[in-house]
Amino acid sequence: MGGFLSFVKKETLHILRDSVTMLIALLMPVVQILLFGFAISTEVNNINVAVVVPHATEAVRKAVSRLEANPYFTFKGTLYGSQIDETLRSGRADAVVVFAADYDRRMAALAAGMPAEPPVQLIMDASNTNTATAGAGYLQSVLTEGMAGFSAPETHLLFNPQMKSAYNFVPGIMGLIFILICAILTSISIVREKETGTMEVLLVSPVRPIRIIFAKMIPYFALSCLNLASILLLARYVLEVPMSGSVGSIISVSLLYLVLALALGLFISTIANTQVTALLISAMLMLMPMIMLSGMVFPIENMPGILQAVSCIVPARWYIDAIRKLMIEGVPFADVLDDFLILVSMTVVLIGVALKKFNDRLE
Amino acid sequence: MNNPIISVKDLSKKFGDFTAVDRISFEVEKGEIFGFLGANGAGKTTAMRMLCGLSYPTSGSGTVAGFDVMREGERIKRRIGYMSQRFSLYDNLTVWENIRLYGGIYGLSRREILRRAVVVLNRLNFRSESRTLVGALPLGWKQKLAFSVATLHRPEVIFLDEPTGGVDPVTRRQFWELIYESAAGGTTVFVTTHYMDEAEYCSRVSIMVDGRIRALGKPAELKKQYAAQTMDEVFRTLARGAKRAE
Numbered sequence: 001m002g003g004f005l006s007f008v009k010k011e012t013l014h015i016l017r018d019s020v021t022m023l024i025a026l027l028m029p030v031v032q033i034l035l036f037g038f039a040i041s042t043e044v045n046n047i048n049v050a051v052v053v054p055h056a057t058e059a060v061r062k063a064v065s066r067l068e069a070n071p072y073f074t075f076k077g078t079l080y081g082s083q084i085d086e087t088l089r090s091g092r093a094d095a096v097v098v099f100a101a102d103y104d105r106r107m108a109a110l111a112a113g114m115p116a117e118p119p120v121q122l123i124m125d126a127s128n129t130n131t132a133t134a135g136a137g138y139l140q141s142v143l144t145e146g147m148a149g150f151s152a153p154e155t156h157l158l159f160n161p162q163m164k165s166a167y168n169f170v171p172g173i174m175g176l177i178f179i180l181i182c183a184i185l186t187s188i189s190i191v192r193e194k195e196t197g198t199m200e201v202l203l204v205s206p207v208r209p210i211r212i213i214f215a216k217m218i219p220y221f222a223l224s225c226l227n228l229a230s231i232l233l234l235a236r237y238v239l240e241v242p243m244s245g246s247v248g249s250i251i252s253v254s255l256l257y258l259v260l261a262l263a264l265g266l267f268i269s270t271i272a273n274t275q276v277t278a279l280l281i282s283a284m285l286m287l288m289p290m291i292m293l294s295g296m297v298f299p300i301e302n303m304p305g306i307l308q309a310v311s312c313i314v315p316a317r318w319y320i321d322a323i324r325k326l327m328i329e330g331v332p333f334a335d336v337l338d339d340f341l342i343l344v345s346m347t348v349v350l351i352g353v354a355l356k357k358f359n360d361r362l363e
Numbered sequence: 364m365n366n367p368i369i370s371v372k373d374l375s376k377k378f379g380d381f382t383a384v385d386r387i388s389f390e391v392e393k394g395e396i397f398g399f400l401g402a403n404g405a406g407k408t409t410a411m412r413m414l415c416g417l418s419y420p421t422s423g424s425g426t427v428a429g430f431d432v433m434r435e436g437e438r439i440k441r442r443i444g445y446m447s448q449r450f451s452l453y454d455n456l457t458v459w460e461n462i463r464l465y466g467g468i469y470g471l472s473r474r475e476i477l478r479r480a481v482v483v484l485n486r487l488n489f490r491s492e493s494r495t496l497v498g499a500l501p502l503g504w505k506q507k508l509a510f511s512v513a514t515l516h517r518p519e520v521i522f523l524d525e526p527t528g529g530v531d532p533v534t535r536r537q538f539w540e541l542i543y544e545s546a547a548g549g550t551t552v553f554v555t556t557h558y559m560d561e562a563e564y565c566s567r568v569s570i571m572v573d574g575r576i577r578a579l580g581k582p583a584e585l586k587k588q589y590a591a592q593t594m595d596e597v598f599r600t601l602a603r604g605a606k607r608a609e
Contacts, residue, residue, distance in 0.1 A: 006467025010456065017455040197449030201513075204415050204445040204522075205468045206437065 003207045007215030014189065015219050022223075025185065029177045029227045030234065036169040037239040044134035050076040050093040052084065054101040063120075063143060067097065072138050088125045095135050096123045097143070159244075159328050166239040171323035172296030174231055174254065175316035178224055179261045179290060184282040186220050186265030191278045194269075209358060217262045224258045235327075244330025250323060253336065256343050257319045263350035264315070270357035290316045318342045368393045368520055368551045369414065374423035374432075376409050383409040385574035386423060391567075393519075396542060396552040398562045398582075400598060401571030404607045407555045408524065410571070414553070415522055416440050428519045441469070444518035448525035452509050454498030458489060461497055462512055469516035476515075483511040503534030510541055514550065521545065523554040527561065539564055559595035568594070570601050577601050 015022055051064055068075040076093045087093045098121040100106055109116035120143055126132035160167045190213070193199035202212050228251070235241040243250070264286070272278035291297060293307060294316035300308055311317050322339035325331045333340075367390035376384040384406045391397045401407045412418040414427050416436030425432040428442040445451075452461045459480065466476030484490050487507055497505060506526060514521055523542075527535045539561065546552050554565070562568050562582060569579040578585055578601055582594055591597045 003468045003470060006464050009467075010453070010460070010464045013456055013460060014453070196454075197447050197451050198453060200417070200447050200449075201445055201451040202468070203417055204440060204443070205465075206440040206470075207468050 003205075004211050004215055007207070007212060008218050011189070011216050012219045015223065021185070025181050025223055026226065026230075028180070029173070029231050032173050032177060033170065033231055033234045033239070036173055037166040037234075044131050044138070045072055047073050047095060047131065047135040047138070048076050048093045049073045049095050049097060049139070050079050050087055052079050052081050052096060052098040054081070054099065055103065057104050059107060060099050060103050063099070066142055066145065067139075070138070070142055073142075084123060088123065091125075094125045094131060095139060097121075097139065098123065159330075166235075167241055167328050168324075169296075170231070170235045170239065170241050171320045171327060172294070174228075174323055175257075175294055175296060175320040176287075176290060177227060177231070178254070178258055179264065179286060179316060180282075181227060182220055182224055182258055182261030183265035183268060183286065184279065185223075186216060186262055187268035187272065187278040187282060188275050189220075190216060190266065190269035191272050191275050195274060210355065213266060213355075213358065217266070220265075221258060221262060224261075225255075228254050228258070241327060242330070243327055245326035246333065249333040249336070250326050253319065253322050253326065253340060253343070256340065256347065257315070260315055260343055260347040260350065263347055263354055266358070267350055267354040270354055289314055293317065294320050296320055315343060315346050318346075366393055367391060368429075369397075369425070369427050369553065371414070371425035371432075372423060374410070374413060374425050375421050376406075376413060376418065377421045382574055384413070384420075387571070387574075387576045389569055389576060389579055391520075391551060391553060393551055394546055394549055395566045396546050396554065396564065398565030398568035399553060399555045399571070400559075400562055400568055401555075402602050402605055402607075405571040405605070406574040407571055411522055411524060411553070411555065414439075415443060415445055442519045444513040444516065444521040446509050446513040446521070446523050446526055448528050450502075450505055450509065452497045452505060452512060455496060457494050457496055458484070458500075458508060459493040461508070462515065465512045465515055471516060479515055483515065487511060503530050503537075506530055506534070507538060507541060510538065514545055518550065520551045520553055523552065525555055525557060527556065527558065535561070559593065559598055562594040562598070570598060572601055572605050573607050 049067055051067065053060055053064065067073055076087075079087055079096065081098070084096050084098070088096060100117065100119050100121075103119045106116045106119040110119070122136060122139055124132045124136055190199075193202070203209065232243075232247070232250070236243050265282075268278055268281050272281055289310070293300070293303075293311035293314045295311070296316070300311050300317065303311065318339045322336040322343075325336050325339075326333075369389075369391035371390070372388050373386045374384060374388070375382065375386050387410060399407055399411065409418065413420050413432060414425065416427075416432065416439045419436075420432060427439045430438045430442070432439065453464070456464065462480045462483065463476055466479065471479070480493075484493055487504075489504075489508065492500070492504075497508070500508070510521075510523070510526065527538055530538065535558070542552055542554070542564075554561075556562065565582065567579070567581050568585065569576050570585075571577065578588075578597070580588070585597050586592070586594065589597045589600050591600065
């Protein structure tokens with residue numbers, strides 16, 4: 001046991017002495033959370049809108065002023081029909097709203113339940129599909145608002161009524177950060193000892209390899225717990241993510257995920273022989289699929305079947321899913337039990353394989 | 364020999380079709396300085412790893428400090444020390460922290476570690492450096508410190524894998540004084556080296572070529588046997604026939 005404690009102390013000293021790495025490890029989550037929470041957002045703002053008004057009746061003027069007043073749009077003025085193409089091409093507007101010359105008559109016909117041509121036409125610049133889809137949606141709701149006899153479906157947005165991106169990103173960042181810190185740092189710190197030759201000295205010593213490994217994991221686990229705390233506090237009090245579910249459940253799922261990430265780091269360290277390889281494996285082999293396939297950015301439901309299948313082995317997918325449900329939807333722990341069990345089995349398998357490989361290396 | 368501390372019979376190690384170590388046999392007496400020579404790729408390191416319990420022999424048998432290398436690797440580990448050609452202390456720990464770590468690994472009590480650390484630091488004239496980061500020390504100092512740390516738990520055998528690589532002649536000389544001191548205290552020293560002048564300092568040497576031991580004896584005997592002036596000539600005569608590339 002004395003040997004084990006000496007190791008934990010030594011690993012802690014390594015981390016404390018390497019102040020740059022420690023700072024990065026502690027600040028990265030904070031910066032990422034703030035960046036994704038405030039700066040990067042999938043909400044669409046400031047859509048440049050121009051209008052074509054062949055015949056400015058009272059009703060048309062009202063519709064135009066509603067567009068002008070809406071905070072999501074920047075009103076770019078009135079055009080002639082011939083200018084539409086040029087305006088969109090030059091980027092002076094992202095969307096053009098064309099009112100029909102007989103707007104009032106068509107509206108009246110629609111209101112009376114008679115068939116009529118659409119009174120308004122939307123022309124969008126769809127070179128950025130996100131902006132185009134979101135913009136078209138906003139414009140339609142603003143324009144139909146005043147149409148008599150036309151009632152838009154009543155929409156309730158549950159769990160995230162203001163459609164804040166932060167709600168979506170916080171679980172995603174958590175899934176990402178923990179893998180980054182635990183897996184990359186542990187794998188590098190183990191591989192570094194292989195490179196410098198100290199690992200050999202440790203293996204010749206009577207300390208069992210499994211203890212060497214666990215001693216390495218403990219300080220990184222502690223570091224990650226600090227990160228977990230700072231992320232949860234920032235999410236709750238700065239980004240005002242609701243934490244609808246029990247904080248206990250969020251923390252226990254996260255702690256499990258930390259162990260999984262450490263096991264992943266251990267596994268990488270058994271494959272890699274140099275720090276550069278370890279870093280490449282962590283970054284290329286894990287980070288990219290994790291961002292792409294975890295559901296953090298792109299919805300898994302939209303992926304082709306084969307990618308959906310691949311995403312099943314990405315641990316972050318299950319973790320992010322569970323955290324989203326717990327934080328935003330506020331479900332009880334029982335509802336994330338399947339995510340939890342999948343993570344548990346992944347952890348068990350990873351630790352098993354990594355220890356097996358680690359012992360084989362002694363051969 | 365009456366009381367060999369290392370005894371090896373027909374020890375072999377194969378990696379697939381490649382026989383790294385081919386049926387080597389030798390004995391090392393307690394308190395000896397045993398030089399284990401051979402060109403790169405001759406199988407020295409593989410043989411040494413088997414003796415340290417880092418690698419299982421494919422066939423043959425052997426004992427180190429009275430324990431079987433096949434079955435009792437863990438017990439052997441408690442009784443040996445090891446210092447590799449690559450520097451084996453932690454650069455970002457201080458001299459004292461390194462000593463404390465290795466003492467802890469071998470299960471010494473805190474008081475005992477402190478007591479032995481004082482002895483070591485005094486012997487090396489390192490007293491004032493105990494709080495210096497090892498990374499800031501000159502290479503020669505590091506090697507001497509690494510040796511002292513590797514023998515802190517008073518092992519019965521100390522394995523040194525090319526311990527003086529890259530060190531200046533003066534420091535090498537000092538390093539060998541430490542080795543002599545240790546051997547005089549009863550520790551058996553098993554050392555691999557590239558420097559043939561160092562081979563002259565050994566009680567006995569073995570020379571490995573292509574996985575087999577081609578010569579074994581006191582340096583003076585070997586020189587006589589091969590009609591050579593120096594160990595360097597003996598080594599070159601034997602290594603000339605080597606098939607394995609460097």
